[in-house]
Amino acid sequence: MFDRPSGGDAAVLVSVDFGDSGYEESLQELRQLAITAGMDIRATIEGKRPKPDAKYFVGSGKADELAESLKSHEAQVAVFNHDLSPSQQRNLERLLESRVVDRTGLILDIFAQRAQSHEGKLQVELAQLEHLSTRLVRGWTHLERQKGGIGVRGGPGETQLELDRRMLRIRVKQLREKLAKLKQQRGMQRRSRKRSLVMSVSLVGYTNAGKSTLFNRLTQSGVYAADQLFATLDTTSRKLYIPDGGPVVLSDTVGFIKHLPHALVEAFGATLEEAVQADLLLHVVDAASPVRDDQIAQVNKVLEEIGAEHVHQVLVLNQIDRAGLEPGLERDEYGRICRIRISAKTGEGLELVRQCLREHQQMLFAHQLETSSPDVVPT
Incomplete structure (x- = not known):
């Protein structure tokens, strides 16, 4: 699973202006989201671009500036005011040697902290797994190791990545079935x-x-x-x-x-x-x-x-x-x-x-x- 930001993490916020309206309000909202998640905001890195950089989203120069800011402010996580592709997130984590959380990941973390009811927890877990499924693409070196064996450990030659994906699909199916039953109960109450x-x-x-x-x-x-x-x-x-x-x-x-x-x-x-x-x-x-x-x-x-x-x-x-x-x-x-x-x-x-x-x-x-x-x- 991904490392999620935890309460008290020192964070550097990152926001890029692509010329869309409401940029300042969106940045202020990111600050509120980070505070809601319990983060300690140390700095904010801003920039302007016509479109996202394919590798680092912010471009190599701004990525280096972000790395320096994380180091100088002793921050553990970079929080982006945007959705990052899986490859962009991995490239940034390798370059920064720090955790990187995009806007979706931050909101999911807040939901995970706040969900109280059984149904709410099931819904948040499903959303987290759906988000995680897009990140299971050669994200870590251990996913490249071959694993033999049978049963839970997977079939002969099944990679850890394939095993992770299979277990994730099983859990997602279980969650969807439980939520479908709860939905049916709600329907009966409404009728x-x-x-x-x-x-x-x-x-x-x-x-x-x-x-x-x-x-x-x-x-x-x-x-x-x-x-x-x-x-x-x-x-x-x-x-x-x-x-x-x-x-x-x-x-x-x-x-x-x-x-x-x-x-x-x-x-x-x-x-x-x-x-x-x-x-x-x-x-x-x-x-x-x-x-x-x-x-x-x-x-x-x-x-x-x-x-x-x-x-x-x-x-x-x-x-x-x-x-x-x-x-x-x-x-x-x-x-x-x-x-x-x-x-x-x-x-x-x-x-x-x-x-x-x-x-x-x-x-x-x-x-x-x-x-x-x-x-x-x-x-």
Whole structure:
């Protein structure tokens, strides 16, 4: 397995500007990710290039500068704000004589640290193995040694690399089967809620937008919430009752981020299924963020990727206390609430969220009663 960064590692960050928009915000996000992973940031190496270098990603001159920076700052790991190819990562590790972690590897490490539930741990392990599978290509000299024997050790002449790949495939298959069973269980629970006319609502949004704080406010729960990236990984569901309405199952999902690794999106499919099958999505946005429009676009991109673009969505502009906005709501051309301004921290505007849930609940129930079978009865 790869060496993963551990808490307290001294790190040098590396970021290359290829002329894309949002470079500074992406670099700041990398710093937050490194801090979230428990790293001690010693220095940042930046550069500009028209395209990545095939061998070192940053070019030989910048790679030498990085090597000197690692040595002078006594840092153990170089953290790249980009995804590296397996060969680029190996070439850099040989040149730098230090560990090299790309953006995907860093996010996977954070997820591994934060996953608490059995399902969450399975999902993270699957994502890590999917990422590792692309790195099992002559990565170490011991992989070139021939191993004979039978059974677990492999057949005659089977290389260690082939054995590693085979064991990895077996474990990936086991994880997929376990997650498929959990997904089936979730499906049964959702069908039970549908029969009871219980509306399902999922909180989605960019990481650190305040989803868990809003979740705690609405449900009076104690879900962990902090001013850091990926404070919550495991989907948590609670039932709440809307005044003059009925029961609602509210789910707090994992936060999204720019360039969210595809392996994570795929691995967390069972969890993100809550968003796909929801009756309503509350898209929580940090109203005070200067790049909130870009963050909204990133979240919608992931929602489309997982097949949740068809679910009705209400934009919840959170942290209005920091943005200098007043609580309020806006409606679309059909009279439905489409945007709400709140502060989950202070509680301002929460009654508007409940009003939104109540109105959507009434519309949903009216539609379901028209189309439901005779055995469907309200709770």
